[in-house]
Amino acid sequence: MTEIGRPPLIGADALLTQTVERLLDERCPPEVAHASEVFGRADADLWKHLSATGLTTVGREPGRADGGIVDAMAVLRACGTHAAPVPIAEHGVLASWLAQRAGLDLPGEMCTVPIVDPSDRLRIVDGVVSGRLASVPYAGSATHLAVAVADAGDREWLAIEAMDQVNIDASHNLAGEPRDIVDIDAGSTIAALPPGTLAALRRRGVLSRVALMSGAMSRAVQLSATYAHDRRQFGRTLFTFQAVQHLLAFAAEHAANVETACWVAADALATDEDDPYHRVDIARVVAHEAMEVVSRHSHQVFGAIGVTKEHELHLHTRRLWAWDLEWGTPVNAGGALASWLAEVDPIRRWAAITAVGATG
Amino acid sequence: MTIERYPIYATPTGEAELRAEVREFVLAHSTGEPCLGMRARHDPEFSRRLASRGWVGMALPARYGGSNKSALERWIVVEELLALSAPVGAHWIADRQTGPLLARFGSEEMRQRFLPSIAAGECWISVGMSEPDAGSDLANVRTTATEVDGGYEVNGTKIWTSDAHTNHYVVVLCRSDPLTDDRHLGLSQIIIDLASPGVGIHPIELLDGSHHFNEVVFENVFVPAENLIGEQGQGWAQVTSELVSERGGPDRYMSVYRLLELAFEHVPDVIERYAADVGTLLARFTTLRRLSMSIAVMIDDGVPTGGVVPIVKDLGTTFEQETVRTLRNIVETSQRLDHHADRFTELLALATLTAPSFTIRGGTNEILRNLVARNLS
Numbered sequence: 001m002t003e004i005g006r007p008p009l010i011g012a013d014a015l016l017t018q019t020v021e022r023l024l025d026e027r028c029p030p031e032v033a034h035a036s037e038v039f040g041r042a043d044a045d046l047w048k049h050l051s052a053t054g055l056t057t058v059g060r061e062p063g064r065a066d067g068g069i070v071d072a073m074a075v076l077r078a079c080g081t082h083a084a085p086v087p088i089a090e091h092g093v094l095a096s097w098l099a100q101r102a103g104l105d106l107p108g109e110m111c112t113v114p115i116v117d118p119s120d121r122l123r124i125v126d127g128v129v130s131g132r133l134a135s136v137p138y139a140g141s142a143t144h145l146a147v148a149v150a151d152a153g154d155r156e157w158l159a160i161e162a163m164d165q166v167n168i169d170a171s172h173n174l175a176g177e178p179r180d181i182v183d184i185d186a187g188s189t190i191a192a193l194p195p196g197t198l199a200a201l202r203r204r205g206v207l208s209r210v211a212l213m214s215g216a217m218s219r220a221v222q223l224s225a226t227y228a229h230d231r232r233q234f235g236r237t238l239f240t241f242q243a244v245q246h247l248l249a250f251a252a253e254h255a256a257n258v259e260t261a262c263w264v265a266a267d268a269l270a271t272d273e274d275d276p277y278h279r280v281d282i283a284r285v286v287a288h289e290a291m292e293v294v295s296r297h298s299h300q301v302f303g304a305i306g307v308t309k310e311h312e313l314h315l316h317t318r319r320l321w322a323w324d325l326e327w328g329t330p331v332n333a334g335g336a337l338a339s340w341l342a343e344v345d346p347i348r349r350w351a352a353i354t355a356v357g358a359t360g
Numbered sequence: 361m362t363i364e365r366y367p368i369y370a371t372p373t374g375e376a377e378l379r380a381e382v383r384e385f386v387l388a389h390s391t392g393e394p395c396l397g398m399r400a401r402h403d404p405e406f407s408r409r410l411a412s413r414g415w416v417g418m419a420l421p422a423r424y425g426g427s428n429k430s431a432l433e434r435w436i437v438v439e440e441l442l443a444l445s446a447p448v449g450a451h452w453i454a455d456r457q458t459g460p461l462l463a464r465f466g467s468e469e470m471r472q473r474f475l476p477s478i479a480a481g482e483c484w485i486s487v488g489m490s491e492p493d494a495g496s497d498l499a500n501v502r503t504t505a506t507e508v509d510g511g512y513e514v515n516g517t518k519i520w521t522s523d524a525h526t527n528h529y530v531v532v533l534c535r536s537d538p539l540t541d542d543r544h545l546g547l548s549q550i551i552i553d554l555a556s557p558g559v560g561i562h563p564i565e566l567l568d569g570s571h572h573f574n575e576v577v578f579e580n581v582f583v584p585a586e587n588l589i590g591e592q593g594q595g596w597a598q599v600t601s602e603l604v605s606e607r608g609g610p611d612r613y614m615s616v617y618r619l620l621e622l623a624f625e626h627v628p629d630v631i632e633r634y635a636a637d638v639g640t641l642l643a644r645f646t647t648l649r650r651l652s653m654s655i656a657v658m659i660d661d662g663v664p665t666g667g668v669v670p671i672v673k674d675l676g677t678t679f680e681q682e683t684v685r686t687l688r689n690i691v692e693t694s695q696r697l698d699h700h701a702d703r704f705t706e707l708l709a710l711a712t713l714t715a716p717s718f719t720i721r722g723g724t725n726e727i728l729r730n731l732v733a734r735n736l737s
Contacts, residue, residue, distance in 0.1 A: 001415075002374045004433045005372045007369035007432065008372075010370050221363055222363050225361060225736040226361050229737070246726070249733040250674075252363065253674055254675075256365075256366060256671050259368075281639070282642070282647060285640055332636075333639065333643075334637070334639025334642075337642050341624065355371070356375050356379060
């Protein structure tokens, strides 16, 4: 019988995870997210501390072929747990990676990347990018914007715009996070990107949302479980009611499932950015299912106070609903997954599902 | 209060090759007729051949006929066997739980007596836990084992005893000591020859027409003292460890894999039209199995799995039911079970009838959720 080796653990560097969690525990209590929504800006103080510890560019590491994506997802997960109001996915996971692929240095302190949206209208003519971007995270706080675009001949380019050269119309997602409409019409730094970058960018975008959601779900489950142990009605804690235990249990199960899917997808992208086994689509669908259960059940356990502005829960559940549909939809991801498997040679379908060996 | 997190692993080296070996073997020695996972056919010849390849009793020590393989290696082989509908029915329980139970708690004499034939695929064993008054509440068992000269006299009734009508032995959970304040104390596990005088086996037919469950009545059945497994009165701890093997493995999500596979073959137009719904099923399936793999690695590492096992069981069996529900929603099917039906139609009809049992067998999901909730304290 073939010898089986020790399976490699998929996980981020333990020290890194500890560092980011501690920093956020200290610098990002719920008030920070509440305040950011009121002022409509990224939290500059938090950003400063994250930058100083190198956590804003962990998605890009010189000399690492995979760009440290597993570590990056651990950072995002922690940010999701704290509802950190900063464009860390955009700057750290997307912009820095795009710049690296184009052979450029990432300019500026805070770089954002537009969420690819069907209503984007972009043109690239004679090396000049112009048009309208429908959803740019934290455009009002960022110093630069990194836009990846394909020209009429399907060649891919990276344009880096200084934010003071573009027109910003403020808007928000369901969680009150800035998702601004930006008009570009100035010429700026433009560099060629390797073919396939746009597709790979979308996958990183989806994965970034899955990681953020995974963190938010853990926090929502933790909050509601703690509450159920504290809150007393009918002379006993909510937790002593089996109906409540089951709400929490099912939510916790789904939180474990999405975390699994997140690591599997991160590892898949680290191995092959083309994601031949569609692990990112899988993660999108699993995150969607999980967030439906977690958001519904955590609100159910909290009762009325959970839907108040004052309470912490909505910081997480509104983000779950918002992030679920950013960078593509679960319904399209599910469809892509099934369509892909339908095209695989029947003899190789099980191998495609297990992602062990070639699908052909 | 922190939420427990579980390790996730990437593919180990050798996995692709091992799966290919198993696949080649199964295709050479069985018809590959689709079935619903662990409701696999009873095929003594296949069990013996599989055992001679070293794939039965894998995790048992080599000195008893096993191959000292890891839980992970067994997980890979078992999942591949289920994916191919291999006829593993005869040796399934003995391999999955009784062999490990005896290896862990049995006396040296008992291990020598049973393990070699379990590893040879030739000793088939049933689980005697549930009773008419003890289902989810297993500690409520009433079957008694009274000490007599040379052994025990067993009286009581077990129910839902799979394959008692074809197997050699049954491991019976019984009350061997007087009941005290703690119902979990005073229980023992005794292995009983199903051909013993006083054992009555009565078939229970299920709604799908199948017979694998039985009611087994013990009337003054004499069992020699050396058939006691482990320590008298310590049965509860032993059963708890045995149930882990039952609950976190591939049989908890593989029941409907062949059904999905057949859907892709038989109704590709439906798959395409409802791709998003099918994709949802695939996404759940591909993710769950990674958690099940983690359980195997955690077992090898000696890490407690009590938190993650019920998650796989609950989500896995729920996924199995959702698969049947989704397919029935999107496919036009005659729902026939006879020779007028193609393989997909027949398996879907059978799955429809069997689906309620997915979330009941091996512990009802409601109990499993209680266990998950306990971890949120």
